[in-house]
Amino acid sequence: MKPHVYDKDRRYALLIVDMLYDFVYGKIKCDRSVSMIPRTAQLLDAAHDAGVPVFYVNDSHVRKDFEMYRWGEHAMRGSRGARVIGELRPRKRDSQVPKQTYSSFYGTRLEKELKRTHDGKGSNTLVLTGLHADCCVRHTCADGFFRGYETLVAEDAVESFTELAYRTGLQYVKYWYLTDVLPTKKIVRLF
Ligand SMILES: [Zn+2]
Numbered sequence: 251m252k253p254h255v256y257d258k259d260r261r262y263a264l265l266i267v268d269m270l271y272d273f274v275y276g277k278i279k280c281d282r283s284v285s286m287i288p289r290t291a292q293l294l295d296a297a298h299d300a301g302v303p304v305f306y307v308n309d310s311h312v313r314k315d316f317e318m319y320r321w322g323e324h325a326m327r328g329s330r331g332a333r334v335i336g337e338l339r340p341r342k343r344d345s346q347v348p349k350q351t352y353s354s355f356y357g358t359r360l361e362k363e364l365k366r367t368h369d370g371k372g373s374n375t376l377v378l379t380g381l382h383a384d385c386c387v388r389h390t391c392a393d394g395f396f397r398g399y400e401t402l403v404a405e406d407a408v409e410s411f412t413e414l415a416y417r418t419g420l421q422y423v424k425y426w427y428l429t430d431v432l433p434t435k436k437i438v439r440l441f
Pocket of ligand 1: 309311317321324325350351
């Protein structure tokens with residue numbers, strides 16, 4: 251049984267996590283992610299149509315980042331690999347939030363920007379799409395939970411390196427953060 255805390259006053263924000271050249275096609279490419287791009291685009295279009303604020307949360311690394319020890323150089327600040335893929339190009343009013351490790355909240359301006367949305371009332375429900383289900387998406391759900399956000403993950407618009415990692419990631423967020431995991435076609439109807 252899932253409590254839906256904000257059912258009476260649902261204020262969505264769409265988070266597109268790490269849909270960058272290096273993540274999809276480049277240094278740490280994930281072949282499994284290519285086929286989900288149209289669903290992320292669908293979420294993006296639906297958010298734009300409904301006036302749901304859109305945040306691209308993007309790895310933007312510098313050499314001293316601790317994560318370099320785990321993954322090597324990827325999505326280095328200013329490089330092509332750190333840019334959002336052309337298929338999902340941001341619009342002017344969308345926000346691009348750089349991050350330097352897995353969580354979209356850790357050391358970023360995301361929370362501040364979320365509070366300014368919906369005429370200053372702030373968003374209370376985060377819809378997540380992007381990479382990876384078991385890493386940045388999962389850690390963003392965690393940090394969202396810690397801050398009192400409800401989270402919703404588009405099950406057909408997130409991916410991982412393997413099927414097992416994908417399933418494990420989704421199972422984890424459902425269990426620990428009460429994340430709703432729904433197909434894109436259901437999510438776009440909520441906006
Ligand atoms: Zn990274």
